[in-house]
Amino acid sequence: METVSEERVLAVEVELDRLTKRFGATAAVYGLSLSVGRGEFFTLLGPSGCGKTTTLRIVAGLVEPDDGRVLFDGKDVTRLPPWDRNLGMVFQNYALWPHMTVFDNVAFGLVERRVPRAEVQRRVAEALDKVGLTGMEGRFPSQLSGGQQQRVALARALVVRPGLLLLDEPFSNLDAKLRVQMRAELARLQRDLGITTLYVTHDQEEALVLSDRIAVLDSGRLVQAGTPRELYENPRDVFVADFLGGANLLPGVVVRRGSAEVEVQVGDARVTAPVEGEAAPGQPVWLSVRPEHLELSFGDAGGLRGTVVATDYLGWTLQAEVALPDGTRLQVRGLDPSTPLRPGQPVSLRIRSERARVFPRRS
Amino acid sequence: MEPRAVTAPSPAALWRPRWRYEPAHLALYAALLVVVGVLVVLPIASVLRGALVDSGGFTLAHVARFFYTPLYLESLRNSLYAGLGATLLASLLALPAAFLLGRYQFRGQAVLVTWLTVPLVIPPFVGAIGLNQALGRAGALTLFLEDRLGVQFVAAEGLRGVILAHALHYFPFILLTVTNALANVDPSLEEAAKVAGARGVRLLWRVTLPLVAPAYAAGAILVFVRSTDDLGTPLILNVKNMLGPQAYFRITTIAREDPDGYAISIVMLALALVAVLLATRLGQRREVATLQTGSRAAGRPLRGWGPRLLLAFSVLVGFLGLLPHLGVVLMSVSRVWSLTYLPTGYTLDHYAEILFRAPQFVLNTLLYSATAAVVAVAVAVGVAYLQHRGRVPAPGLLDFAATAPIAVPGVVLGIGFLRVFDRWTVPWLGVPLTALWLIFPMLYVARRLPYAVRATSAAMAQVHPTLEEAAAVCGARRWRTFRRVVLPLVLGGAVAAGVLVFVTAAVEFSATVLLISRVEQSPLSYGIYLYAQSPRGRGAAAALGTVAVVLVAVGTYLANRIGGRRPALTW
Numbered sequence: 001m002e003t004v005s006e007e008r009v010l011a012v013e014v015e016l017d018r019l020t021k022r023f024g025a026t027a028a029v030y031g032l033s034l035s036v037g038r039g040e041f042f043t044l045l046g047p048s049g050c051g052k053t054t055t056l057r058i059v060a061g062l063v064e065p066d067d068g069r070v071l072f073d074g075k076d077v078t079r080l081p082p083w084d085r086n087l088g089m090v091f092q093n094y095a096l097w098p099h100m101t102v103f104d105n106v107a108f109g110l111v112e113r114r115v116p117r118a119e120v121q122r123r124v125a126e127a128l129d130k131v132g133l134t135g136m137e138g139r140f141p142s143q144l145s146g147g148q149q150q151r152v153a154l155a156r157a158l159v160v161r162p163g164l165l166l167l168d169e170p171f172s173n174l175d176a177k178l179r180v181q182m183r184a185e186l187a188r189l190q191r192d193l194g195i196t197t198l199y200v201t202h203d204q205e206e207a208l209v210l211s212d213r214i215a216v217l218d219s220g221r222l223v224q225a226g227t228p229r230e231l232y233e234n235p236r237d238v239f240v241a242d243f244l245g246g247a248n249l250l251p252g253v254v255v256r257r258g259s260a261e262v263e264v265q266v267g268d269a270r271v272t273a274p275v276e277g278e279a280a281p282g283q284p285v286w287l288s289v290r291p292e293h294l295e296l297s298f299g300d301a302g303g304l305r306g307t308v309v310a311t312d313y314l315g316w317t318l319q320a321e322v323a324l325p326d327g328t329r330l331q332v333r334g335l336d337p338s339t340p341l342r343p344g345q346p347v348s349l350r351i352r353s354e355r356a357r358v359f360p361r362r363s
Numbered sequence: 364m365e366p367r368a369v370t371a372p373s374p375a376a377l378w379r380p381r382w383r384y385e386p387a388h389l390a391l392y393a394a395l396l397v398v399v400g401v402l403v404v405l406p407i408a409s410v411l412r413g414a415l416v417d418s419g420g421f422t423l424a425h426v427a428r429f430f431y432t433p434l435y436l437e438s439l440r441n442s443l444y445a446g447l448g449a450t451l452l453a454s455l456l457a458l459p460a461a462f463l464l465g466r467y468q469f470r471g472q473a474v475l476v477t478w479l480t481v482p483l484v485i486p487p488f489v490g491a492i493g494l495n496q497a498l499g500r501a502g503a504l505t506l507f508l509e510d511r512l513g514v515q516f517v518a519a520e521g522l523r524g525v526i527l528a529h530a531l532h533y534f535p536f537i538l539l540t541v542t543n544a545l546a547n548v549d550p551s552l553e554e555a556a557k558v559a560g561a562r563g564v565r566l567l568w569r570v571t572l573p574l575v576a577p578a579y580a581a582g583a584i585l586v587f588v589r590s591t592d593d594l595g596t597p598l599i600l601n602v603k604n605m606l607g608p609q610a611y612f613r614i615t616t617i618a619r620e621d622p623d624g625y626a627i628s629i630v631m632l633a634l635a636l637v638a639v640l641l642a643t644r645l646g647q648r649r650e651v652a653t654l655q656t657g658s659r660a661a662g663r664p665l666r667g668w669g670p671r672l673l674l675a676f677s678v679l680v681g682f683l684g685l686l687p688h689l690g691v692v693l694m695s696v697s698r699v700w701s702l703t704y705l706p707t708g709y710t711l712d713h714y715a716e717i718l719f720r721a722p723q724f725v726l727n728t729l730l731y732s733a734t735a736a737v738v739a740v741a742v743a744v745g746v747a748y749l750q751h752r753g754r755v756p757a758p759g760l761l762d763f764a765a766t767a768p769i770a771v772p773g774v775v776l777g778i779g780f781l782r783v784f785d786r787w788t789v790p791w792l793g794v795p796l797t798a799l800w801l802i803f804p805m806l807y808v809a810r811r812l813p814y815a816v817r818a819t820s821a822a823m824a825q826v827h828p829t830l831e832e833a834a835a836v837c838g839a840r841r842w843r844t845f846r847r848v849v850l851p852l853v854l855g856g857a858v859a860a861g862v863l864v865f866v867t868a869a870v871e872f873s874a875t876v877l878l879i880s881r882v883e884q885s886p887l888s889y890g891i892y893l894y895a896q897s898p899r900g901r902g903a904a905a906a907l908g909t910v911a912v913v914l915v916a917v918g919t920y921l922a923n924r925i926g927g928r929r930p931a932l933t934w
Contacts, residue, residue, distance in 0.1 A: 060832075060836055061835075061836075062832050062835065062836070081835070081840075082832075082835040082836045083835055083836075083837075083838045083839055083840055085836075086838075087836050088836075089832075089833065089836040091829045091832070091833060093827065093829055095827065095829035095830050095832065095833035096833075097830055097833075097834075097848055097852075098852070099851045099852055108834065108837050108839070108847070109837035109838050112837060112838035112839045112843060113838055156833075156837065160837065160838065166836075
């Protein structure tokens with residue numbers, strides 16, 4: 001059983017071993033293996049329906065996998081009920097109990113653990129202090145703003161000193177400004193407590209900012225896992241490149257293969273880009289170029305020629321959509337906002353080819 | 364990969380076993396199936412058996428005889444006539460006021476709504492006593508018409524009286540349904556029609572009315588079926604040629620096993636079933652028209668003649684709706700009230716009679732209704748929980764059985780109870796179950812379970828599953844989660860439902876009357892009937908009726924306070 005101690009419960013190490021979960025005929029999670037280190041902030045990232053929430057719920061014990069195992073510190077907990085896993089979890093809708101005050105919501109897990117009254121008082125106060133809600137003990141959830149509810153949910157998850165913190169899109173119901181603020185607070189709390197954290201989101205920016213490591217999921221499978229930098233700079237395939245940061249995909253054909261780079265014919269232009277794996281001459285490929293790796297100049301200045309279709313003025317920066325003669329549309333980011341750009345203008349785009357990536361394309 | 368240092372959890376700690384069903388849920392499920400099976404399924408099945416099975420096995424002969432017997436056909440005609448008449452009259456009274464309340468905004472609106480809903484607190488068979496004093500053969504208004512205007516017209520007599528009693532009781536039900544539907548029509552639907560060029564009468568006819576029609580039809584159908592299968596009102600007004608009274612007399616005066624009684628029951632059952640299914644279908648259609656945008660049209664101010672006429676008519680209806688109450692209350696304090704406009708002497712003697720000399724009617728009612736309310740709520744919470752969260756086979760089955768009595772007329776359920784439980788001998792006592800007072804709470808649980816289950820189920824549906832998941836993650840086992848999270852959240856709805864069970868049970872008559880074996884055991888509703896049999900007892904009947912009205916009024920108020928706004932009750 002749970003032992004109550006003043007010491008911080010040691011963060012656990014999590015291992016997912018070939019997890020599979022089917023709902024009807026479709027597999028929500030398929031053969032998923034991952035390991036999350038002690039104290040690590042680990043994010044499951046992917047579009048809706050990719051299985052990230054199901055994975056989190058399997059780790060929580062709310063869903064039983066059809067196959068595979070969940071290990072905490074090497075111990076198999078696959079069949080352990082959630083109440084014996086010593087977790088903290090923040091739900092997307094916060095799941096605050098509407099009939100309980102803030103104090104009772106936060107104290108719930110401590111009461112279940114038979115923590116003495118005085119200590120409950122002290123620890124709840126401490127947890128509320130940590131999330132900046134001191135003085136709100138007597139309020140009901142309906143009397144709180146979205147951001148405050150979010151903090152209560154976080155306090156409730158942390159007060160039991162869990163070995164693992166699970167967060168299911170916790171910021172998706174907050175407005176943009178509050179989201180950034182809460183994000184920073186969560187990052188600070190997580191670092192201070194050194195608690196292992198499994199975070200689910202479809203927001204790539206959130207994932208990049210917060211995570212030690214990210215796993216990108218698609219259709220229930222793991223596509224790629226790594227640090228934010230690894231994923232952003234060396235995406236394994238088109239899906240990761242596009243999902244994380246966005247990518248312009250240009251169809252091309254390999255012309256020449258070097259030791260670590262390849263020359264690709266894209267329309268009229270030839271681009272030399274780094275490559276890993278196979279790329280024989282004549283093979284169709286995608287040239288993946290991030291919007292900020294295109295340099296725009298007016299008129300015919302070499303590179304790809306195109307016409308401006310639309311511009312987005314964001315104040316601090318300018319983005320544009322450019323159509324190539326064959327109809328392909330490219331996104332261009334990070335332009336000087338003072339650039340006099342109008343739809344219909346002919347422009348040329350130079351690819352910063354050392355930042356471009358080449359992926360195989362099935363023709 | 365071999366698991367390292369696996370500590371196998373104890374079997375009791377297993378959260379979701381590999382098998383699909385949860386043992387604790389299965390046990391509760393089985394227990395509730397037995398309860399609902401005995402209280403609901405057995406009596407209904409027994410009535411069906413009585414009508415469709417004889418010594419030679421399955422037969423339609425009894426049902427066929429129903430359609431060859433002139434008396435039964437006349438009863439069917441009268442019942443349909445009474446139902447149709449009550450529905451039409453109730454609609455006539457309700458619709459103008461509904462339009463007024465749903466479309467206009469004026470001072471005193473809330474007062475008018477409350478006033479117009481007051482008739483719901485007086486059960487029709489109690490109202491009939493009051494109506495008799497106002498509009499019966501020797502009623503105050505009847506005399507007035509004859510003396511001053513020379514018109515001889517008895518409004519509250521025979522079938523006409525039954526229709527009037529029902530219409531005056533049920534019109535608020537239609538009023539509330541339609542007002543609600545009108546208020547809930549998404550204003551953008553009407554705005555779109557206006558933009559498209561429709562206005563005035565055309566807008567009303569082509570857009571507004573079609574949107575409100577399903578709600579009205581659903582409400583009207585329920586009024587129709589309740590009026591068709593009532594027993595108490597015809598008995599009080601001494602109308603025997605209707606389905607309810609015929610079934611009652613066959614079973615209680617001819618023979619317990621008389622197949623004709625069961626054949627009549629089956630016809631009533633079929634009528635009610637069709638009506639309830641129809642109303643349910645229409646009720647589902649209604650959802651389409653009411654969008655959950657939360658935006659409501661702002662009411663228009665009262666301007667011009669049209670709306671003012673509506674207001675005047677509504678006030679008139681309000682006075683009409685108070686006639687039964689006035690009649691009953693006046694009657695309850697009158698020493699002599701015969702062939703005069705108002706009583707010629709006043710007394711509290713009738714209250715002394717029912718509160719001190721024969722207090723058992725009121726005491727029995729309190730006991731039976733309270734017991735029924737507690738049991739019904741407990742069963743309803745179980746049924747609702749299993750329906751929404753149960754890891755059991757066919758969770759809908761239990762819910763279906765528990766809501767089935769909604770389509771069973773009270774007389775029919777009473778007949779079923781009599782047929783089944785008269786044969787059950789209580790161990791040690793050696794008497795049939797029908798001889799014990801427990802039979803009444805059992806009956807009321809069966810009869811009111813649908814309402815309790817619906818209300819509790821609605822409350823349960825509001826509990827988001829993540830609230831329970833959050834509790835599980837926080838360390839609460841399933842029972843603790845139920846106690847600390849689920850139960851507190853559904854309790855408001857369940858208690859409100861319990862109060863409604865209490866008040867509806869307190870004035871139940873149609874089924875009660877079949878199970879009376881001893882006067883000492885009889886509840887208030889039968890007491891009213893008993894006293895009303897003799898002219899000298901009318902005062903006491905009215906006093907009991909007043910107690911019933913007060914009980915219902917207080918209960919309805921409490922239920923609304925506890926559970927928030929809920930649909931109006933009907934019996």
